[in-house]
Amino acid sequence: xxxSRREFLIRLAGGAVVALxxxxxxxxxxxxxxxxxxxxxxxxxxxxRPQDLESPAQWLTTWITPNDRFFVRSHFGPxxxxxxxxxxxxxEGDVRQTLTFSLADLKTFEEVTLPAVVxxxxxxxxxFRPKVPGAQWEKGAVGNAKWTGIRLADVLQRAGxxxxxxxxxxxxxxxxxxxxxPLFIRSIPIEKAMHPATLLAYRMNGEPLPLLHGAPLRLIxxxxxxxxxxxxxxHVTVQEQEAEGFYMxxxxxxxxxxxxxxxxxxxxxxxxxxxxxxxxxIARPSEGAAISGDTVTVEGxxxxxxxxxxxxxxxxxxxxxxxxxxLIGERTPYAWRLWRYVWRGAKPVSYTILSRATDSRGxxxxxxxxxxxxxxxxxxxxxxxxxxxx
Amino acid sequence: xxxxVDLWRVRVPALVMVGLMVFGLPQPxxxxxxxxxxxxxxxxxxQQGLTLINARCTLCxxxxxxxxxxxxxxxxxxxxxxxxxxxxxxxxxERKFLLDYLSASxxxxxxxxxxxx
Numbered sequence: 404x405x406x407s408r409r410e411f412l413i414r415l416a417g418g419a420v421v422a423l424x425x426x427x428x429x430x431x432x433x434x435x436x437x438x439x440x441x442x443x444x445x446x447x448x449x450x451x452r453p454q455d456l457e458s459p460a461q462w463l464t465t466w467i468t469p470n471d472r473f474f475v476r477s478h479f480g481p482x483x484x485x486x487x488x489x490x491x492x493x494x495e496g497d498v499r500q501t502l503t504f505s506l507a508d509l510k511t512f513e514e515v516t517l518p519a520v521v522x523x524x525x526x527x528x529x530x531f532r533p534k535v536p537g538a539q540w541e542k543g544a545v546g547n548a549k550w551t552g553i554r555l556a557d558v559l560q561r562a563g564x565x566x567x568x569x570x571x572x573x574x575x576x577x578x579x580x581x582x583x584x585p586l587f588i589r590s591i592p593i594e595k596a597m598h599p600a601t602l603l604a605y606r607m608n609g610e611p612l613p614l615l616h617g618a619p620l621r622l623i624x625x626x627x628x629x630x631x632x633x634x635x636x637x638h639v640t641v642q643e644q645e646a647e648g649f650y651m652x653x654x655x656x657x658x659x660x661x662x663x664x665x666x667x668x669x670x671x672x673x674x675x676x677x678x679x680x681x682x683x684x685i686a687r688p689s690e691g692a693a694i695s696g697d698t699v700t701v702e703g704x705x706x707x708x709x710x711x712x713x714x715x716x717x718x719x720x721x722x723x724x725x726x727x728x729x730l731i732g733e734r735t736p737y738a739w740r741l742w743r744y745v746w747r748g749a750k751p752v753s754y755t756i757l758s759r760a761t762d763s764r765g766x767x768x769x770x771x772x773x774x775x776x777x778x779x780x781x782x783x784x785x786x787x788x789x790x791x792x793x
Numbered sequence: 794x795x796x797x798v799d800l801w802r803v804r805v806p807a808l809v810m811v812g813l814m815v816f817g818l819p820q821p822x823x824x825x826x827x828x829x830x831x832x833x834x835x836x837x838x839x840q841q842g843l844t845l846i847n848a849r850c851t852l853c854x855x856x857x858x859x860x861x862x863x864x865x866x867x868x869x870x871x872x873x874x875x876x877x878x879x880x881x882x883x884x885x886x887e888r889k890f891l892l893d894y895l896s897a898s899x900x901x902x903x904x905x906x907x908x909x910x
Binding site for chain 1 (some may be wrong): 864
């Protein structure tokens with residue numbers, strides 16, 4: 404192909420039409436032949452490129468989210484699969500010995516399988532007022548999968564932590580179109596890196612980790628928001644300080660005190676997004692559903708960061724009275740709980756159904772989530788409006 | 794490194810191209826001068842705004858990331874300036890036009906019905 408990338412972008416910026424060459428078509432075809440199942444066509448596309456896909460809330464009725472229905476989010480899209488043929492994980496920084504691992508090397512460590520919720524930090528961003536910039540996720544940038552991999556702690560222990568090991572910086576193989584765009588770099592405190600539930604995952608629900616979900620290796624930090632679960636992981640760097648760069652020092656931060664809606668918050672008054680707050684989501688009935696009869700089954704999922712879901716309550720009178728739903732199915736740390744409430748005696752009028760979860764540490768979903776400038780960690784009481792007919 | 798260069802050369806242009814063909818080009822939000830009985834189409838300002846978005850923003854991301862926003866002018870200013878810092882090829886005059894256009898077409902007053910919250 405004679406057209407350089409730079410020339411292509413310049414011509415594209417000028418509105419020129421560039422035909423695909425045979426080489427490009429082959430590349431696209433090979434991308435389509437990565438052996439991955441197609442994503443479900445029922446996804447809500449929040450951003451077409453790089454792809455951000457949201458699960459409709461009515462999918463949130465299974466304990467395990469199938470891979471092809473698991474929400475998709477990244478900053479730059481996946482790297483080309485061909486670039487991953489020589490993939491290695493580099494462990495460096497303040498360690499006694501710098502190490503490089505192939506995937507086969509990593510699989511010699513003890514294998515762990517752990518079900519855990521992964522939720523985008525921005526899930527629910529669309530509900531903040533005033534509106535904040537970013538993908539306008541509503542309810543479905545969340546899923547629960549069985550992650551199989553090895554403990555990050557085991558790998559770090561093999562390398563040996565140095566005397567200044569306070570944070571672990573994470574970088575994946577994904578790259579922005581323009582080299583002037585900051586790389587997606589996050590770091591986590593060493594305590595979280597050494598936590599036995601923090602995994603380097605290479606399988607998802609028993610299948611090889613799909614490319615869209617971070618193959619060949621991604622971090623999973625159960626209980627924390629998805630921004631820490633770096634995909635296509637290539638570099639783990641142990642260091643004294645938190646990572647530099649936009650995605651650690653500016654983005655994915657929360658105000659330390661309640662912010663005035665619309666206010667500008669200084670970075671020094673913020674801390675990194677970490678643990679997810681307790682949250683329930685109503686999967687069924689759907690928003691705006693027309694229901695006949697006087698019995699309505701309300702169901703959905705509930706999860707929290709550390710601890711476990713202790714209770715999910717339903718209200719059909721704007722929060723004046725709350726009724727306990729049933730927690731059903733599997734009960735495992737870091738996974739979500741399914742819940743159900745069978746509401747009898749509905750009258751033929753319109754209702755707003757509310758759900759709220761409480762966790763084992765006594766934290767309850769608030770009626771609204773305090774505003775923050777990037778719209779993170781929405782966990783207000785969930786609602787759906789329905790119309791009942793006799 | 795050779796492989797990386799190859800990837801840039803092969804994959805990015807192809808995907809950007811296909812992305813633009815399939816998703817990238819924003820459509821006008823509303824019809825044109827229907828009162829005149831003419832064909833429905835975007836106003837001149839709207840057409841200019843869409844053209845500028847196509848030319849300056851969709852190198853890195855599809856236009857739906859922009860058109861789903863409902864932001865006031867100060868917030869649009871932060872967003873556009875951040876993008877310029879990151880390399881979006883927007884000149885000073887284009888910046889002003891973009892801010893006028895985005896604030897008018899994708900501002901809070903044009904917000905659709907709030908979702909179920």
